[in-house]
Amino acid sequence: MTHPLSTRFTRRFGLSTPMALAPMALASGGALAAACARAGALGLVGGGYGDLAWTQREYRLALEAVDTGRIGCGFITWKLDEDASALDWVLDLPPEHRPRAVMLSFGDARRYAARISAGGAALICQIQRMDQAAKAVEAGAAVLVAQGAEAGGHSMDSLNGRATLTFVPELADWLAANAPETLLLAAGGIADGRTLAAALVLGADGALVGSRLWATQECLAPQGAKDVALATNGDGTARTAIFDILRRKNWPAPYDFRAIRNRLHRQWEGRVDALRAQPEEARARYDAGWQEGDFEAAHVTVGEGVGLVHDLPDAQTVIERMHLEASTTLARHQTTPDFPPNRNG
Numbered sequence: 001m002t003h004p005l006s007t008r009f010t011r012r013f014g015l016s017t018p019m020a021l022a023p024m025a026l027a028s029g030g031a032l033a034a035a036c037a038r039a040g041a042l043g044l045v046g047g048g049y050g051d052l053a054w055t056q057r058e059y060r061l062a063l064e065a066v067d068t069g070r071i072g073c074g075f076i077t078w079k080l081d082e083d084a085s086a087l088d089w090v091l092d093l094p095p096e097h098r099p100r101a102v103m104l105s106f107g108d109a110r111r112y113a114a115r116i117s118a119g120g121a122a123l124i125c126q127i128q129r130m131d132q133a134a135k136a137v138e139a140g141a142a143v144l145v146a147q148g149a150e151a152g153g154h155s156m157d158s159l160n161g162r163a164t165l166t167f168v169p170e171l172a173d174w175l176a177a178n179a180p181e182t183l184l185l186a187a188g189g190i191a192d193g194r195t196l197a198a199a200l201v202l203g204a205d206g207a208l209v210g211s212r213l214w215a216t217q218e219c220l221a222p223q224g225a226k227d228v229a230l231a232t233n234g235d236g237t238a239r240t241a242i243f244d245i246l247r248r249k250n251w252p253a254p255y256d257f258r259a260i261r262n263r264l265h266r267q268w269e270g271r272v273d274a275l276r277a278q279p280e281e282a283r284a285r286y287d288a289g290w291q292e293g294d295f296e297a298a299h300v301t302v303g304e305g306v307g308l309v310h311d312l313p314d315a316q317t318v319i320e321r322m323h324l325e326a327s328t329t330l331a332r333h334q335t336t337p338d339f340p341p342n343r344n345g
């Protein structure tokens with residue numbers, strides 16, 4: 001790939017671009033992870049809620065690109081507390097098939113750190129607030145992901161969540177002072193070359209990309225959902241618990257969920273407690289909407305970055321485009337050969 005963007009993250013994981021595919025539950029399947037790995041990024045399979053059969057099927061598909069050394073897997077930490085069989089399965093594979101990295105989000109990673117390390121994988125912890133950083137470092141995370149509330153899918157609610165623009169540099173400063181060997185990725189709204197360049201300028205070693213790579217050919221989301229996303233701009237998403245209640249996902253506070261603010265979402269806004277108290281009828285209608293592929297009556301999971309998404313190419317095209325645009329953006333402003341100047345020496 002031309003215009004190399006060399007960072008500590010690319011060097012540590014043998015990447016040719018400072019990006020990781022977000023392990024998006026049910027969306028980041030094996031084909032998408034493999035395509036990202038082949039394109040030079042870290043390809044994290046979306047192990048999500050830890051469904052063993054799904055993880056086995058999709059991770060095996062991702063092994064097509066295992067020779068790149070860039071295949072990993074992600075899980076929702078509080079779900080592992082109920083059933084960690086999918087994590088155990090990937091870590092018990094023959095050494096040459098094990099994940100290069102395991103990413104944990106939304107919960108305390110410390111109880112899984114020793115297993116992950118014994119399996120030879122680097123631990124990546126996605127966090128949403130400064131007050132989670134010390135625990136993640138204590139768990140032995142090689143990489144922290146600073147996830148802003150702009151992100152698609154789960155993050156922290158409006159009382160607790162942070163914005164990527166301020167969270168990333170604040171965490172970069174904290175890591176420089178307290179854990180200088182720990183790498184930092186930015187997540188939430190990184191959806192083109194400008195936002196990737198911005199993440200590096202803010203002090204990140206790279207970016208974890210969800211929504212932009214969701215809108216690709218290889219992503220497992222239904223075509224109808226992708227079409228709705230293409231017709232939506234950055235104003236058109238919202239963060240609440242509505243879809244978690246409808247999907248019977250028992251998420252702990254203070255996490256909630258950003259998705260497209262469609263007809264179904266608007267119907268329940270301001271009435272979340274009523275929905276929580278009596279969800280059955282609404283759930284039945286949601287289930288029917290999903291079955292029928294009606295994405296005004298079922299959810300479409302993307303973040304604010306959807307406003308920067310205007311097409312559905314393959315993942316390699318997205319990665320090459322973001323890389324080239326970030327390189328040229330940085331080159332226009334660059335005064336030193338490496339970004340970020342103080343963290344890559």
Ligand SMILES: Cc1cc2nc3c(=O)[nH]c(=O)nc-3n(C[C@H](O)[C@H](O)[C@H](O)COP(=O)(O)O)c2cc1C
Pocket residue numbers: 022023024025027046047048049074075076104105126147150151152153154187188189190191208209210211212214301302303304305
């Ligand atoms: C469809 C979708 C599913 C997601 N599922 C997960 C998940 O299972 N585990 C997780 O850690 N993060 C999940 N995320 C959040 C991502 O890890 C990441 O923080 C987010 O996508 C970054 O913001 P962006 O969407 O603006 O790129 C999901 C995001 C999306 C869009």
